[in-house]
Amino acid sequence: MHALIFFSDLDGTLLHSDNSLSNTTLQAIKKVKNHDDLFVPISSRLPESIQSFIPCEAPIVAHNGAMIILEDKIISYTIPTQTAYDICSYCNDLDWNIYDGNNWYSTNQYFKDHSIEESYIGKTSIKIELEDIKKIQTIHKIVCIGSIDTVTSYLEETYSSLHITRSASYYLEITNIEATKSNALKTVANHYQIPLENTIAFGDYYNDEDMLEMAGVSYVVD
Structure with missing residues (x-):
């Protein structure tokens, strides 16, 4: 039986600024597994993107918790299609993006930073x-990318669910x-x-805050 679970965000936390994972970090992950503990990547990324950095079997957590992949099942939390359409309509001046498992759809408009995101x-x-x-x-x-200050308050008030x-x-990420x-x-x-007091979490931004509060021990990277 596992004694500890280590949860780690990727971008801004586990990965370097050049989008790479150091050999030292990979060795640390292997050490966790050798101790029969669990290492769980928990990210806003797509499942296949997470697995490209950390080639491991389940469990992984993708899309900020919208997909939880365990050995024997996948737990999904989704957004109604009409709600997604309404949100993207309101945010049509931004670079809106929709994620369905490993599928990534984006607006057909041109945004200069989109190629960087890809x-x-x-x-x-x-x-x-x-x-x-x-x-x-x-x-x-x-996901809406750009000047999100112009839409955030409206979306929070309108879509409290x-x-x-x-x-x-x-x-801005919406799930x-x-x-x-x-x-x-x-x-x-x-x-x-595994009791929550035996969980350890690493993160760096607002979308990690609730996880850091939930875990038994938490670290925010410098």
């Missing part, structure tokens, strides 16, 4: 029109109200019958 994630998004959102049946996360958080000053890192931490810990 390079950062290591995947090319599928460009769609606003009306195409209505064809997407499963939506795990919406959703979880809305910043993961950077220009990056199901149950899709939080703290809920994912608790779900994984319960699955492995």
Whole structure:
């Protein structure tokens, strides 16, 4: 039986600023596993993007907790398609993005920083029109990139049933109200019958805050 679970955010926490993972960190992760403890990457990234850095079997937590991948099952928390359409319509002056598992859809408008985002994630998004959102049946996360201060207050007031958080000053992430890192931490810990006081979490930004409060021991990176 596992004694401890280590949860770590990726961007700004485990990864270097050049989007790389050091050999020292990889060795530390292997050491955790050799002690029969668990290391769980917990990120806003897509599952395949997480696995490209940390090639390991489940568990992993993707899309800020909207997808929890365990050995024998996948737990998903989604956003209704019509709600996603309404949000993206309101945010149509921003670079809106929709995530469905490993699928990434983005506005067909041109945003100069979008290619940087694709390079950062290591995947090319599928460009769609606003009306195409209505064809997407499963939506795990919406991300709006740009001058998000202009839309944040409205979205928080209008969609109180959703979880809305910043993961950077220009990056607004929207998920199901149950899709939080703290809920994912608790779900994984319960699955492995490990008490919360035996969980350790690492993070760096607002979307990590609830996880850091939930864990038995927490660290915020410099």
